[in-house]
Amino acid sequence: MVSTNTDDGFVVFDGVQKSYDGENLVVKDLNLSIAKGEFLTMLGPSGSGKTTCLMMLAGFETATNGAIRLGGKEINNIPPHKRGIGMVFQNYALFPHMTVAENLSFPLEVRKIGKAERETKVQRALDMVQMGDFGGRRPAQLSGGQQQRIALARALVFEAELVLMDEPLGALDKQLREHMQFEIKHISDNLGITVVYVTHDQTEALTMSDRVAVFEDGRIQQLAPPDELYEQPKNSFVAQFIGENNTLMGKVEKIDQDLAVVRLDNGDLIDTVPVNVSSVGDRTLVSIRPERVEFNRERLLPDAHTLKAEVLEFIYMGDIYRTRLRVAGKDDFIVKTRNAPDQRRLKPGEMIEIGWRPQDCRALDA
Amino acid sequence: MTDATNSPSTGPMLSADGTPLKKSLQIALRRQKLRALALVAPLLLFVLVSFIAPIADMLFRSVENEIVSETIPRTVIALEQWDYQDGNAAAPSDDIYAALYVDLSEAEEFKTHTRLGSRLNYETTGMSSLLRKTGRGIGRMDTDEYTKQFEALDPKWEDPAVWVAMMQSPGIADILPETASAWQSWQRIVANKNDVLAEEQPEDFIYTMLYRDLIAQPASAIAAYSGSGAEMLQAADSAVDGFEAISLREQFLDIDKDWADPQIWGTIKAFSSPYTAGYFLSSVDLQLTPAGIEPQPENQQIYMLLFGRTMFMSMVIMGSCILLGYPIAYLLSNLPLRTSNLLLILVLLPFWTSLLVRTSAWKVLLQQQGVINDILVWLGLVSDADRLVMINNQFGTIVAMTHILLPFMILPLYSVMKTIPPSYVRAAKSLGATNWTAFWRVYFPQSVPGIGAGSILVFILSIGYYITPELVGGTTGTFISNRIAYHISSSLNWGLAAALGTILLAVVLLLYWVYDRIVGIDNVSLG
Ligand SMILES: Nc1ncnc2c1ncn2[C@@H]1O[C@H](COP(=O)(O)OP(=O)(O)OP(=O)(O)O)[C@@H](O)[C@H]1O
Ligand SMILES: [Mg+2]
Numbered sequence: 001m002v003s004t005n006t007d008d009g010f011v012v013f014d015g016v017q018k019s020y021d022g023e024n025l026v027v028k029d030l031n032l033s034i035a036k037g038e039f040l041t042m043l044g045p046s047g048s049g050k051t052t053c054l055m056m057l058a059g060f061e062t063a064t065n066g067a068i069r070l071g072g073k074e075i076n077n078i079p080p081h082k083r084g085i086g087m088v089f090q091n092y093a094l095f096p097h098m099t100v101a102e103n104l105s106f107p108l109e110v111r112k113i114g115k116a117e118r119e120t121k122v123q124r125a126l127d128m129v130q131m132g133d134f135g136g137r138r139p140a141q142l143s144g145g146q147q148q149r150i151a152l153a154r155a156l157v158f159e160a161e162l163v164l165m166d167e168p169l170g171a172l173d174k175q176l177r178e179h180m181q182f183e184i185k186h187i188s189d190n191l192g193i194t195v196v197y198v199t200h201d202q203t204e205a206l207t208m209s210d211r212v213a214v215f216e217d218g219r220i221q222q223l224a225p226p227d228e229l230y231e232q233p234k235n236s237f238v239a240q241f242i243g244e245n246n247t248l249m250g251k252v253e254k255i256d257q258d259l260a261v262v263r264l265d266n267g268d269l270i271d272t273v274p275v276n277v278s279s280v281g282d283r284t285l286v287s288i289r290p291e292r293v294e295f296n297r298e299r300l301l302p303d304a305h306t307l308k309a310e311v312l313e314f315i316y317m318g319d320i321y322r323t324r325l326r327v328a329g330k331d332d333f334i335v336k337t338r339n340a341p342d343q344r345r346l347k348p349g350e351m352i353e354i355g356w357r358p359q360d361c362r363a364l365d366a
Numbered sequence: 367m368t369d370a371t372n373s374p375s376t377g378p379m380l381s382a383d384g385t386p387l388k389k390s391l392q393i394a395l396r397r398q399k400l401r402a403l404a405l406v407a408p409l410l411l412f413v414l415v416s417f418i419a420p421i422a423d424m425l426f427r428s429v430e431n432e433i434v435s436e437t438i439p440r441t442v443i444a445l446e447q448w449d450y451q452d453g454n455a456a457a458p459s460d461d462i463y464a465a466l467y468v469d470l471s472e473a474e475e476f477k478t479h480t481r482l483g484s485r486l487n488y489e490t491t492g493m494s495s496l497l498r499k500t501g502r503g504i505g506r507m508d509t510d511e512y513t514k515q516f517e518a519l520d521p522k523w524e525d526p527a528v529w530v531a532m533m534q535s536p537g538i539a540d541i542l543p544e545t546a547s548a549w550q551s552w553q554r555i556v557a558n559k560n561d562v563l564a565e566e567q568p569e570d571f572i573y574t575m576l577y578r579d580l581i582a583q584p585a586s587a588i589a590a591y592s593g594s595g596a597e598m599l600q601a602a603d604s605a606v607d608g609f610e611a612i613s614l615r616e617q618f619l620d621i622d623k624d625w626a627d628p629q630i631w632g633t634i635k636a637f638s639s640p641y642t643a644g645y646f647l648s649s650v651d652l653q654l655t656p657a658g659i660e661p662q663p664e665n666q667q668i669y670m671l672l673f674g675r676t677m678f679m680s681m682v683i684m685g686s687c688i689l690l691g692y693p694i695a696y697l698l699s700n701l702p703l704r705t706s707n708l709l710l711i712l713v714l715l716p717f718w719t720s721l722l723v724r725t726s727a728w729k730v731l732l733q734q735q736g737v738i739n740d741i742l743v744w745l746g747l748v749s750d751a752d753r754l755v756m757i758n759n760q761f762g763t764i765v766a767m768t769h770i771l772l773p774f775m776i777l778p779l780y781s782v783m784k785t786i787p788p789s790y791v792r793a794a795k796s797l798g799a800t801n802w803t804a805f806w807r808v809y810f811p812q813s814v815p816g817i818g819a820g821s822i823l824v825f826i827l828s829i830g831y832y833i834t835p836e837l838v839g840g841t842t843g844t845f846i847s848n849r850i851a852y853h854i855s856s857s858l859n860w861g862l863a864a865a866l867g868t869i870l871l872a873v874v875l876l877l878y879w880v881y882d883r884i885v886g887i888d889n890v891s892l893g
Binding site for chain 2: 059081083087089091093096097110111154155158
């Protein structure tokens with residue numbers, strides 16, 4: 001048996017596959033180890049298999065292949081109600097015929113916990129989400145954000161060590177969502193619970209998580225802490241999926257350990273970090289974040305390659321300036337600059353020269 | 367002059383053209399309302415004519431009883447003075463017989479006495495034949511003696527023209543009240559025969575009434591009369607005391623001695639008012655007797671039994687529809703759409719077959735020589751000698767009606783269950799509930815509105831069901847509706863049918879109210 005390094009995690013997906021119809025794999029060979037107390041987010045486009053993974057973990061779908069372990073025990077054949085995993089659904093799934101307090105005491109009742117203890121636990125959970133006075137209400141009498149809190153409290157009230165959340169904030173407006181992100185993170189840190197969180201909002205993933213697993217087409221494309229994910233995307237999918245990103249196509253002209261010179265399709269040369277390219281002549285997609293583009297010649301290395309660019313549009317956005325350029329024949333190249341006192345405002349029609357530090361520009365798979 | 371300017375804070379708000387705002391708003395709204403009314407008018411009319419009106423008519427018929435006071439009005443008035451006592455203590459007076467004599471003489475011409483007989487026969491058996499017999503005999507009474515005696519006194523009494531002249535004189539009704547009243551009947555009789563009043567000699571009952579009036583009136587009153595035929599009347603008045611008197615009571619007793627029975631008169635009196643509670647009393651196994659409200663004889667008490675049975679069996683049918691329908695609806699709502707649509711067609715299939723065919727199919731299946739018994743016998747579960755009786759009894763009715771009404775339970779259940787998101791049950795399970803707890807505590811309560819809707823539908827439909835119990839119910843499995851149908855089409859006692867129907871309607875409304883109280887009508891959902 002091949003023992004992988006995923007064995008020691010609290011939650012372990014070991015070579016898990018899933019197919020609904022026997023023809024297509026919705027989850028293809030998932031290997032993932034989640035440490036105790038970790039906040040892990042599954043991020044990915046619609047249909048990439050995030051919910052399916054979550055459902056397999058919760059026990060509502062069976063893995064077609066592979067093993068899922070929780071606390072070292074294989075749980076493939078344990079029915080959902082015996083797994084003791086808390087879950088928050090996207091539509092909250094608060095029982096409409098019960099009051100808030102009854103909703104919360106439901107998991108305690110089925111665990112045959114005495115009435116007095118139940119009441120204290122319910123109250124404690126309600127207080128935790130700042131909903132202490134709402135125990136007598138029906139879910140329909142609560143706002144979306146309040147329902148969200150109750151759903152969270154219900155998933156936590158029976159002291160589950162693992163809580164799954166499937167796009168729990170999807171139905172909330174932006175401001176409330178940001179507030180709840182903070183609150184969920186805060187509560188999970190305080191309680192030390194392990195959270196597997198599903199979202200397709202990348203900001204949410206970046207701000208909340210200890211680690212983010214980027215899903216695409218049933219596979220994890222990259223599993224990394226937020227900063228690493230943003231700054232060192234492993235492939236072009238991740239680079240494009242996370243954050244704003246300028247891309248240029250070209251061929252590797254020269255390559256050594258940590259520097260590759262790429263000749264763009266229009267003939268210009270640029271400096272990059274080789275990530276998914278290995279040899280001269282490889283086609284590559286070069287990725288550079290808008291805020292890492294430099295048009296101040298003094299800030300660049302003396303021998304750095306630069307590109308000619310024409311300013312097409314200047315947008316004032318308050319804290320930043322956003323400038324659209326035509327670079328190497330493409331006119332969707334974005335540069336973001338901080339709105340600082342000494343910052344230069346580019347004017348449309350102006351011709352400038354742009355460049356970057358080689359380590360900020362990554363030569364990825366084409 | 368200076369403060370004549372219109373200050374906007376006082377006075378009503380005006381619209382642009384100067385009319386008060388309120389008024390122009392009303393005009394605008396009225397036009398909208400009228401247009402809306404015009405759109406619903408055809409349906410409203412249809413509902414009124416085909417639904418509200420029949421119900422109102424039924425409600426009215428259940429208390430309506432004008433036939434007695436219309437057919438024998440004089441008798442009804444005369445009986446007001448008479449009190450019923452058991453036994454022969456208070457035999458009706460000759461006045462009452464006289465009133466009946468005139469009433470029936472007219473009724474016989476119009477044949478309304480037979481209808482009266484049928485009506486009173488619902489209350490006291492024998493009334494129908496009594497009245498028929500009396501109708502036949504009324505023309506052959508010995509009252510022609512009066513006619514002969516008047517004619518002997520003065521041949522002009524034979525002349526219809528003289529009668530017409532006299533009865534048209536002013537003041538005649540004051541001195542000859544009974545004759546004048548009878549004369550009106552006579553006028554109607556002649557008109558009905560398409561004869562001319564002045565050419566037909568009055569019938570004996572007119573002479574009888576004339577005799578009674580002359581006997582009753584003091585001579586002075588007759589003498590004071592000066593109109594047409596005054597001398598004839600005065601001559602007759604002085605002669606009538608010497609006339610041979612005929613007892614009308616005896617005459618009636620000659621036709622049928624039942625006319626001496628206070629029971630008969632008591633019945634007529636009890637049902638003489640134009641509105642009666644009699645039908646409703648009959649509907650609950652009571653009867654209105656001359657002595658008051660009494661229970662029906664033991665062997666005729668069937669309506670309470672039938673009401674009870676109808677309720678009970680409707681409950682059982684409703685219950686079995688829930689038991690059978692719930693799992694099917696659950697299955698339907700949890701299958702993929704394509705499969706569930708196919709199954710739904712199967713559920714609806716019975717709607718496309720005739721009710722009679724389906725009911726008859728149950729006859730074939732359930733009868734003693736039927737398919738099910740044959741199979742049981744063949745399997746050796748039942749011996750050939752004692753095959754199960756499954757039809758023409760309550761069992762048969764319940765089976766057949768459950769089958770017929772099942773879709774009415776499944777459809778509302780299905781449409782409610784369809785709207786319950788699967789995430790609720792999942793949530794319950796993730797919270798630690800077993801399959802059963804998740805179902806019972808979370809899924810079932812949310813499907814209750816569907817059960818409510820289905821139950822109301824099934825119960826109300828079955829409470830008034832008619833064809834199926836009629837065909838497979840035998841004697842023990844019939845409903846109150848079968849009895850109603852019997853009274854509508856066979857016994858023609860529409861009043862009783864209407865009363866039974868009204869009670870049924872009231873029971874349904876009452877149950878609906880109770881249901882609203884307990885479950886809440888808002889909780890009923892058809893999806
Ligand atoms: N019950 C099912 N039967 C068949 N196919 C399914 C089923 N559930 C999901 N799928 C398919 O599996 C794939 C992954 O679905 P999944 O719900 O896991 O996506 P997701 O990443 O959660 O997407 P989203 O962000 O839209 O929620 C999709 O292609 C979907 O069509
Ligand atoms: Mg999903």
